[in-house]
Amino acid sequence: MTISHRHIEVFRAVMTAGSVTGAAGLLHTSQPTISRELARMEQLLGYPLFERLRGRLKPTARALALFDEVQRSYQGLDRVASRAAQLGRAENAELRVLCLPALSHALLPGACSLFLKQHEGAALSITPQESPLLEEWMSAQRFDLGLTEQAQPTAGTTLVPLLALDEVCVLPAGDPLLKKTVLKQADFEGRDFISLSADDPYRAQLDALFDANAVSRRQRIETHSAVAVCAMVQQGLGIAIVNPLTALACAGPGLHLRRFGASVPFKVGALLPQYRPAQPLALALVECLKKEAARIERLLGETLKAPTTGSRPTEPAKAARRSA
Secondary structure: OOOOHHHHHHHHHHHHHOOHHHHHHHHOOOHHHHHHHHHHHHHHHOOOOEEEEOOEEEEOHHHHHHHHHHHHHHHHHHHHHHHHHHHOOHHHOEEEEEEOHHHHHHOHHHHHHHHHHHOOOOEEEEEEOOOOHHHHHHHOOOOOEEEEOOOOOOOOEEEEEEEEEEOEEEEEOOOHHHHOOEEOHHHHOOOEEEEEOOOOHHHHHHHHHHHHOOOOOEEEEEEOOHHHHHHHHHOOOOEEEEOHHHHHHHOEOOEEEEEEOOOOEEEEEEEEEOOOOOOOHHHHHHHHHHHHHHHHHHHHHHHHHOOOOOOOOOHHHHHHHHHO
16 A cells, blocks of 8 residues: 555644644544544554654654645645636636737727726737738637628637728828818829738728729828828828728827718727637627727717817827827
């Protein structure tokens, strides 16, 4: 026979309580049972663990050394038990979020702020990624939640609509077109225009609109990033049409927003994996994203309703940048 977990449990109880009586109380058993198990352990070891002095137990040097080892083992077990308990509490979960780069600075920050205030023990891991890799990774069930601009869910996912707006015009301070509240396609005739990259779907839609109306723009700069487009416009290098989230986040003294006369829809949705182990807090983050999307929609409406041409940013634009 070898030493069992029961023997170690009895030994630890005796060392902790300092007596057989105390150990019996800790383990909810009888004194004779504790004495019998302790004697059996000493028999198996081949040496005594305690000296019996006038009815009291005094641990030997070997017992003290063994107790140190036992305590280290129990500390590891305590950590395992603690971690197991944490995993059972949704509040201590970590959400893995995949999103388009543009959404990581213009929608997600405000939603994350709301989410973490409501779930103080939760953690977020955010990975920016462009399409179509974003949709492929979500189909592979690699993340708990994804933010996409696709109108349809990819295979193995469920799509939750979050936001539906139109692309907006961005102009530098002092531009003569700021006198207008809505810009028509003809207003872009002959103007320097900052474009998104040639493979961008919004670029394709805009090019088709302008071509259909025989409007010629001077497309001297193109970039894959809507943030970069806004930065170029702010430097006075041209005017542009970008998604409303980035436009509102970048609005300020050198960058102003105007409505575009033609509708170029911009939609954002949350992708939830259908086969990945359920993460209880994913739906909570979706609700925070909905609230943030509604807030941004209100701010955008206020900004476009009462546009300014001065050098100071509007209050809604300031609020949007604070969120981002």
